[in-house]
Amino acid sequence: MDLFPEPSNVRNVGVAGHIDHGKTTLTDYILAEGRIIARDLAGKARYLDYWLEEQKRGITMKTTVMSFHVYHNNGMFLINLCDTPGHVDFSGKVSRAFRLVDSVLFVVDAVEGVMAQTESYLKLALKEVAKPILCINKIDRLILELRASETEIFSRLSSIIRRFNELIKKYAPPTVKDRWLVDPRKGNVIFCSAIHGWGFTYDQAMKSGLRFGDLIDMYKMDSSKIRKIFPLGEVLVKTIIEQCPAPNVAQEARVRNLWRGEIPDELLRCSRDGSTIFYVSKAVVEKGRIFVTGRVFAGEVRIGEYMCLNDGKRRRLKNLFVIKASKIETVGSVPAGCIFGAFIDARSGETFA
Ligand code: GDP
Numbered sequence: 641m642d643l644f645p646e647p648s649n650v651r652n653v654g655v656a657g658h659i660d661h662g663k664t665t666l667t668d669y670i671l672a673e674g675r676i677i678a679r680d681l682a683g684k685a686r687y688l689d690y691w692l693e694e695q696k697r698g699i700t701m702k703t704t705v706m707s708f709h710v711y712h713n714n715g716m717f718l719i720n721l722c723d724t725p726g727h728v729d730f731s732g733k734v735s736r737a738f739r740l741v742d743s744v745l746f747v748v749d750a751v752e753g754v755m756a757q758t759e760s761y762l763k764l765a766l767k768e769v770a771k772p773i774l775c776i777n778k779i780d781r782l783i784l785e786l787r788a789s790e791t792e793i794f795s796r797l798s799s800i801i802r803r804f805n806e807l808i809k810k811y812a813p814p815t816v817k818d819r820w821l822v823d824p825r826k827g828n829v830i831f832c833s834a835i836h837g838w839g840f841t842y843d844q845a846m847k848s849g850l851r852f853g854d855l856i857d858m859y860k861m862d863s864s865k866i867r868k869i870f871p872l873g874e875v876l877v878k879t880i881i882e883q884c885p886a887p888n889v890a891q892e893a894r895v896r897n898l899w900r901g902e903i904p905d906e907l908l909r910c911s912r913d914g915s916t917i918f919y920v921s922k923a924v925v926e927k928g929r930i931f932v933t934g935r936v937f938a939g940e941v942r943i944g945e946y947m948c949l950n951d952g953k954r955r956r957l958k959n960l961f962v963i964k965a966s967k968i969e970t971v972g973s974v975p976a977g978c979i980f981g982a983f984i985d986a987r988s989g990e991t992f993a
Contacts, residue, residue, distance in 0.1 A: 642716070643962065647888040647910045647977035649717045652740060652935070653880050656724045656765065657747030658755035662777040664688040665834040666747055669873040670721060674708025682873060683837055704922055704933040705979050707963045712881045719880060720979045724761070731764060736921045736988050738768040740935045740979055742894070743884035745773045750796060751781045754803045766811040769894045773883050774804050774822045780833040783859045790853040801829060815893055828883045830875055837867040839875045887977030895937060898991055906938040912975045915939050916946070917993045920986045932986050935979050942973045946992040958983040
C-alpha cells in the first residue's frame with residue numbers, strides 16, 4: 641500500500657465543537673474506520689481523551705495527527721485527522737492547527753444548538769479557509785428527552801442549519817461564502833447520534849425512504865436497528881472523502897494566508913514537482929530538541945537544509961516521521977499535501993522553502 645497517495649486521494653481534516661456536544665464520542669467512529677480502535681469500542685474508547693493525555697506526556701506528532709488509509713469507491717485514501725486545541729481562547733494555536741487541514745467537521749448538539757464555542761471555532765476555521773461540514777449530533781435527545789414530533793424535529797434541525805449558515809455568511813471569505821453554505825441536499829450535513837452509533841446524510845435518507853417519523857418509531861421499538869442501517873463510521877468517512885476538498889483543490893484558496901507576494905504555481909496546485917514549501921503548525925521541545933508537526937504545501941520534504949521565510953535564516957531538517965495507524969514511522973521523504981513530524985529548529989507558525 642502506498643503510504644502517500646496522489647494529493648487527490650489525501651484528506652486533511654479536523655473535528656471541532658462546543659464542549660459536550662459529542663466530539664470525542666464521534667471521533668471514535670472515524671478512528672474505528674481507520675482501524676485505530678476496534679469497531680465495537682467506537683463511542684466507548686474515548687480515544688481523544690487518551691490522545692489529550694498523551695499530549696501531556698507524549699510525542700507531539702502522535703498527538704497532533706492520526707493518519708490512516710481507507711478504501712472508498714475502489715480507491716485508497718489517506719486521511720490525516722488533526723487535533724483541534726481544546727481551548728478556543730488560544731486562538732493562535734487553533735488557527736495554526738486549522739492551517740494543517742482543509743476541512744473541519746463541526747459537531748453541534750441538536751438540543752443545545754449552535755453555541756459560543758461553535759461560533760469561535762467556525763470563525764477561525766473560515767479565516768483559515770478550511771471548509772466546514774456540519775454534524776448535528778444527539779438527535780436521540782430530541783426524540784427521547786424532548787419527545788419532539790416529526791415536524792418539531794424538522795424545524796429544530798432547520799433552525800440549526802440556518803444559524804450555522806448565518807455564521808458562514810458572516811465569517812467566510814467572499815471567494816467561498818456561497819459555495820460553503822451547508823445544505824443537506826449538498827451532502828455537507830450529517831444527522832447523527834454518536835452515542836447510539838448511527839448517522840446519515842439527506843441523500844442516504846432519501847434513498848432508503850427514511851423520514852424522521854420513522855426514527856421516532858424505531859426508537860419506540862428497536863433503536864439498535866438504526867445503527868445497522870446507517871452505521872456512523874461509514875457516513876463520517878464517506879462525507880470526509882466526498883466533502884473535504886483534496887489538498888490540490890483546496891490550496892488555491894488557502895495559500896494566500898501563507899504567502900506574501902506572487903504565489904508560486906506549485907503552491908497553488910500542491911504540485912509535488914518544483915520547489916519545496918512547508919509550514920510548521922506546532923513546535924515543542926522534546927528531550928532538549930525541537931519537534932515540529934508540519935504540512936508540505938509544495939514539492940517534497942526531505943532531510944536537509946531549508947530557509948525559514950519568517951527570519952530568512954537556513955535551518956537543517958533532521959529526521960522525518962509520519963504516523964501510520966497509531967505508530968510513528970521514519971520516512972525518507974514526505975510529498976505535498978501530507979503532514980509530517982520532524983526535528984528542526986523552528987517555531988510554530990513559520991514557513992520554510
Ligand atoms: P465533547 O466534549 O464534545 O468531546 O463531548 P463527548 O463526546 O465527551 O460527549 C459529552 C457527553 O455527551 C458524554 O456524556 C457523551 O456520552 C454524550 N453524548 C455524546 N454523543 C451523544 C449523543 O449522540 N446522544 C446523547 N444523548 N449523548 C451523547
